[in-house]
Amino acid sequence: MKQIELNNVSFSYGNGWVLENISFNVCKGDMAGILGPNGCGKTTLLRLIYKAIKPLEGNIRLFGKESIKRSEISKKIGVVPQRDISNIPFTVFEIVMMGRYPQTRGISFEKKEDVEIVNKIMVLLDISHFKEKYFNKLSGGERQRVLIARAIAQEPEILLLDEPTSHLDLKHQLECYRLLRKLNSERNLTVLIVSHDLNIASEYCNQLILFRNGAIHDKGTPDKVITNDNLKKVYEIDAFIDSNPFSSKPRITIIGNNKTLNKNT
């Protein structure tokens, strides 16, 4: 079943297309990765999907519907933003609890079930030992885990993540992707991740969409998308690609770059 459908979507902030003629589908239970160099419109794409902005051309259908209420979107789509800018001091627990907002109405306090859900998720993301700390005093990696926890607390059907692991150490990166895969297989959660880590994306995603200058360069399975030719064209790097001996997914070894320094792989 198609949950996200983009048909010839174009978007611009005023000067030149940020995204041009984008079409792809994400089906229920997919774990899809969006790849591409910095500034190629990936974050804009996520904002289009959760309808913070409207496409100038084309249309986006969520759950088969073109017009959908804001409250329904927030019940069914969880978003993990790149960062959080607020200076108002909330505790980690309070921040994660705010993920329960779409599922509960009124101004009353959250129920016992909500507290249980939140506590469970905080254990999963290894953040419960600092749940009473202030969010704005945490390190970048700790913050990211809190933001992921908040999105999962929404109990959404689709999870959109914008570079969720860019500040995480190796252990937490791995745990984060394992958790996403677990939710994906156990609860049939649809996951759409913007990522810079090609190796992890090819390892965990079943579908990859490779962007270049606001347009789709290639899409399909990791085997189809992660090719020498694609990496050369999109990232301007030379890479050696073989298959991971444990998972037989494509594995990238960077050899060098043909134009500029590139450290995003």
Place this chain on the structure above:
Amino acid sequence: MIISLLTIIFSSVSGIADIRFKEAFDIILKRLTGNAVNGQMSDKEIILLEIRIPRIIFSFLVGASLSIAGILFQVILKNPLAEPYILGVSGGSAVGAIIAIIFGLSYGIYLTVFSFTGALISVVVLIFISTLGGEMSASVLLLGGVIINAFFSAIVMFLLSIASRGEIQSVVFWLMGDLSQASYKNLEVVFPVVLTGTIISFFLSRKLNLLSLGDEVALQLGVNAKVYGRLILILASLLTATVVSMSGLIGFVGLIIPHIVRLILGSDHRILIPASFFTGGIYLLFSDTLARTLRAPSEIPVGVITAIIGAPFFLYLLRKGRTEIL
């Protein structure tokens, strides 16, 4: 709530005219039970019922209103340093009010309307300035407030220079924050505005929680940030303008009160709003009681007291919070 009742009783018995606790109690009781003796009231009765009681209620409401307005501005700007006085919003509504006074429109609804317009103009300018470089930053925000304040004080100076001597006297005292104009007539405007504003804010408190995380996050969690952002802006300006138009410039209340309440009870607006309502009310009532008793029989403007307490507190916050706030 109990504390606020006690403070109200305390300040009703402290004052120039010597009214004992028992006498005050008797007078109020008599009034409440409707047993007031017909005909002439005694001096003490007049002082208590016609001057002191309205002033107590008025200063309580002004303090509460400024605190709630402070919280709302903090949500809009995602920064706990925001405050109507520091941001220049009070200045804007002061200019509006002074224009009304000088052109002889200082009665009834005109004062509030002018004052509200001034407040709104300064908020719009402030948001325009602080979002110029993309994201709102605390330093740009504070600078914006300084500039707006400087601009408005220039206008105030100009207006003073063209005003008559009599007008100058009343404008100057008013500028320093003056609660002595309290009357039941003022309460008729302030009471409904402040109460409605607070109740609306309270019902918005879960949305305020989300909005204080950022508009984009609020949107992701299902709050229409644009619509509610504007609603909160209007609410905050209205709360500020209503009290500024009648009490003049009283600074730092909206900064200190929410901060202290957050320290003790946390940032959840479902608790923060009612708690700040009472704490803010008590704080200003207390300051005003000081203002009218310290140098009795003359009065110190209450704005002087709140600024003397508030400004060092603000500096302390700035210094302590360097890494987390700025």
